[in-house]
Amino acid sequence: MKLKSASIAILLMAVVLFPAVNSEENETENYSFSGNVYTNDGFPANLTSIKFNSMQSIWSSEGTYDYGAVPSGIHTARAYFMNDGHTVVYRKVLVDSDTSIDWYEGKNWATFKLLDEQGMPVSGESDATVEILETGESLTLHGVVSELGPYDIGAYYNIRVDHGTDSGPHQHVHFRMEPGSSSNPWPNDFEFRPGHNSKYGYLLNPMGAPVTGAMVSIGSTSTVTNDDGFFLLQNLEIGVIETLVAQQWGIEITDPVSVEVSAGEGWFNLTSTLEPRMPVPAEFTTQITTTAMEPVDIAWETGLHTDFTSLYMNGDLVYKGNRESFLFEPTEPGTHVFQLESFNSNGSILGDRSLQVVVLPPQSASDLWSSGMSWSYHIISTPEYHQNKTYTAIGTEIVEDAFGEDLDTYVLRVTDEAYGEGEKAFRWVDSENLLNVKTFWSDAPESSSYYQQGHLGWRFSYNGLTANLLSGSHPDSLHFNRTNIIGVPGHPNGYDDTLNTVQITEGVEITTPAGLFTTTYISITDDSDGVVSWELWYNSTVRNYVRIIDRIPGSHSDSVIYDLTSFDVPTAPSFLTETNKLFHTDSYVIQWADYQGASSYDLYENGDLIYTGEETNFRTHDREDGAYAYEISATMPNGEVVQGEGIDIEVLFILQPPEFTLPEETITHTSDVSGGILVEWSVMTAQEETVLESQCGVNIQCQTEVDSRLMEEISWFQVTAEKDGVTEVLYRGPDNTMIFSEEESGQYRIRVQAHIDSRGSTSEYSDSIFIIVDIEPERTSWGMIGFVIFTLIAALILMKWRDEVPDK
Template sequence: MADEGQEQTYTLTGVVYTADGNVANSTSIKVDSMASVWTDGSGAYTFSGITPGEHTVRAYFMNDGHTVAYRKMFFSDDMQLDWYVGHNWITAEVFDENGQAVENSPMTTVKLVDTGESNSLVDGRTEFGPYITGDYYTMRAYYGDIDHSTQYVHFKLERGSASYPDLNDFDFQHGMNSVYGFITDGYGSPVSGATVSTDSNSVVTNTDGFYLLQNLAVGSTQNLSFHVEGVQILDPVTTSINTGENWLNQSSTVDVEFPHNVSFVTQMQTITMSPITIQWEGGAYTDYYELYVGEVHEDNLAYRGFSESFTYTPTEAGTIEFNIVANNTNGSNENAPPLLIIVLPNSSGDELWSAGMSWDYSVLHTPEYHQNKTYTVVGMETVTDAFGRDTETFLLRVSDEDYEEGEKAYRWVDVNNLLNVKTYWVDAPSSSSYYQEGQLGWNFTNNGQQVNLLSGDEPTSLHFNRTNIIGVPGHPNGYDDTTNSITIQHDVEITVAAGTFMTTYISIVDNNDEIKSWELWYNSTVRNYVKIIDRLPGSHSDSVELELTAYNLPTTPQFTTEEGNISVNDYSIEWGIFEGATSYQLLENGEIIYEGTSTSFDIEDQTDGQYLYQLNAVMDLGFILPGDQFELNVLFIQEPPTVITTTQSIEEGQSMGLSWEPIENVAWYSVTSQDTDGVITEIYNGTDNQVVLDGLEPGQNRIRVQVGLIDGKVSEKSPSIFISVEDESASSGDSSSSFTALIIFLLGLMTLFVMISANWGRE
């Protein structure tokens, strides 16, 4: 029940199945314009907060053909509704001759003729299904409480759409009836797109040539006309409206050749704010085409002509729906499904790069040493350059096919000149503890004024500074500080492994020795340098040459978390901001585990296994754009407990406390002691993270702690601490020996004194 003063709301629950009754894949359920919910791994869903009254409910079978089903529902309580892919419901409401809902009339029923189902009304409504969409059905209303008359509709069960959500929802009104039928041509083929009209109503035949005219007054005479694009294809027909079925099939003898179907060749895709060529393919009897941006309306016309392609330049970001129409002198054909193109906006800060972009380079060192590296954008960060300036940078993860597990490298690249401001590399822990960290500064100027390298006034000078910290014992750090002259040439063509590019060529010459320290070839399409020659690399190489071999500027949402193997069970999945997205979906092995606006999601206590993560962006209009995928292999290794107590000495018989940092999901802790003879003894096993040690053997005791978890995982033993226990008997013996030695020493002194005194007396 709702709290006093709050509107009552209801909950819709159910399960989604495939057509053959198995649990369906991820499916979105939506009520009106409320935020959608997604089914869980068992196909179940729960949608809360539905107000009383009539609503439109939609199922979007995202991973089962990307199909939909729309239906009407009336809520006066919590409801349960199961969905089946490729199926939908038939709903109906019955009214009396005054237009009032027939609510309490047990003799008034609605029957689905094809199945024999007959339903009484609840609040004037009833429903049948779900049944296979695309099939035809006949439904009959029987007014048993009034005059035993009947009213029929014959129809094709549809999926529905956002524009037409109620195609399978029918209103029956006493005193009215329908006329329906199929229209064929002289060859028996259906005539689609024909307009069937009465004096006050008109409908258009579907692709099967079927039409349905509803709620015509019983006893009236109706004049029906039949036209296609204004051309009369049948003589007018006069018919009387009676109770019962009113079939009226017609066959046209007029041979009107309309354009055959036209369809888009270009597939749905995402693009940046740049021109795109839309292509289509027409059929016979086509004189010309019309391409519309949006609905088919003269105001939306983008192209009219004979060509089967058109280059469209978007003027704003968003989801664009293109419609294509084939025309000839007899009429038009606009049956082609629309084409959706998602145009991504420019980055919010006009940055050149965004998360997920990557570039592959062949890296050749002199003396000769070759590497293949991939640089992937994972975010942005402000760092301090070698001149002490705060610099906005892109953070890049460096991948190398020869890197060992645990070997890592990153680059921080200036957002304005795309040159390194900071570098970092650390060796694999299994190999060494070596690392290297570089801090760089690029001060580009023109007549003393600071400028950017790639935009605005071109620089003529560069002050370069670099410090390389080399974390190798005994290895000196590196330092460079140079002044340079710059020349820039535009429209320089260069061919590298990734292709042939028109570039801006930048030459940077050291003022001291006239050597070209750097040569750079920048291409705006790649948004990066396609070639770099670095003759001041700050390493053991004389020079380093980078050539672009491939690049990826994705137009779908991208993860920034790196795939691979991990040994922790608490971790975070992260992704970059995708311009134009209203929210994100994160799927784990096909099941949605997060939906929202955040760009990260924390996972805790993950079980061991292989996990495939999928990222989707929810765009405007609710369109879901599938994005990046990556795989994580989780094999959790529990770290040993961290012992708080330190190495110390105690006397025999003395007790002491031993403690360690607690660990979650513990099943047991084990404390062992190894004495001077190498004998290992378990001295504690329990769940507390502390214990009182007593009875330790005299001498040095090696103490270690181990943990076992509830899930069966067992850690290695902790680093050792040593407890030295002093032996009391040994201490007593030592004291006695010391006292005896002291007595002997004193007696010796006394004897010596007596002898010296005697000698003095004789003298």
């Protein structure tokens, strides 16, 4: 009985314990995944995003990253070098222990997998070796993933594989190192199978140019040529004779040729023998246009060798046939992009240019522009210099022009992909003639403190009476005035005052990268020298000038040409805060444009609702370092919700240096000043989220105030004094005041820095203040000392004389 009971107990324990043991055996192990990120030349990279499979991405810090625990197995890893070329690198990763990978911008790895003769993976040790011939690097293939690298992306490399003395001849691969993408995350991953080899080469047309995007096939194996015309066909069985053919648009462009797969290098270059006659792309004759819910007739010209044409709207087919027009009847506001595709029996081809039709939401008839509208220009200066700038309307403001007249203006923010961090530019544009009334630019703080500000005045007239440039009676004359303030030490300011003749011609067609436009052409000629100072082409659809030639730009250029490349009229709520903006503070303002008719707005941060109300801005607080996605929607009076586009921003907190508040200027410390000098400082926050605040100064840096929230976090301040090249610490502690009481004469350079323990952040040293110590030593009365010495000497002489004179 006891034996039976013991057996039952053991059986029950086995039943209970077995699921736990089985679960423990099946549980996936996790390992750490970390490393460094470098620029192409080996220096620590700036902000870089690391992503593992579809998990949340993380950001590097000072050239290092630590992803934390990741599951074991074969995975995809990606590095996005946001501040070093905006490039990405994708690769295969085997995680079977704590893994460290150092990424280099512009470089990637070749990864390898060994198969046996039946095509099954070889997971253990092997005698096979792989070598990159250009570098001489080699390794023995083992496990399911091996790798060599990193090597330059875009360069070609030769791989030679030796399967061992009993496994047949060498296997060769020639390939171009690729960066990879989300759709092709393992572009440089190769499988090697004994008894197999590769065929590779270049496919050129009869003129010697590469044939891109052609399909090259041997039997059932095929590949597509890259932009060099290069193709690579892998793991073809040695000794087999197959037919090789190249096709483009479904048409064979090479004669079929029998190819025997052999050992050794697999070069096999091709030349196309046929150039299929493809249809000539159709072209829109309708120009880019805006409409307030009115029908738009979209017209085009069909190209040669075309059987029929397809018209797509936002990627969807809306017409197919032989006509050359289509009536578009909009049903809701929005930007609609139309594209043409031409077909014949040899294939199809898309048109070179798309057509945008912008259906406008309800808007006040008196407003020519609204916040969020933007225009992008390609700018060519002489001497030759190229720029691409975008001008975005962010509000309105009353500004005094160069003649002292108050004008209604639109405020434009200028963005340029070449601008450094903190570099800013704005324009204030007359709401009637759309010409600059005020301009401003300031350099990136890390580069210089230079700035430039222009004040302009345009007085158009017709027969001596005030006239509007773009409406009513066309003006025939212009009085122009401009003052350019150059904020560069030693650089003189600029001044212009000219009388000009104005000529206007309607219906002038002009082509820019944005399309073909019918315009009002304006020519402004200087009366003093006959030089055409400005040429402007205005288009009412774009609501702006599509081309400007400025021959007196007020800069070091002889002339500047602006050509419109694109424009955008927001048909949904849009952000004024720039996407991909990097904030160095944990408290910042998100702004959006006023959406006509909206009764309230909803602002979402990473999917969470953080604000509902009528305002068009919201200040965040206490945001941790990382990436944030924002979305905005507008609620209309009838309850309809209009969803806007989103933006992404980054937060990377940097503690700013404190600023001295006392003393306000250089002060001299003398013996007459009792108790020393009070020195006071604070951490300030700059109110610079908008240029429309009236307290903003000439350089668009608004007045600052004490950041009481950060002041509470400060762990310590350190104040130093430098005199005659020697620096000493005067104070270190949590207070933001101290008494300066040095007694040694001289000039002291005083600076302060701050530190927050909880953030591990230390600021740079502040700007300097100077205290001059001028304490004279106590004066000694040399006259009195001389008199005392003289008296003593005289007394001694008298006493000696009395001793020497005999008594009488």
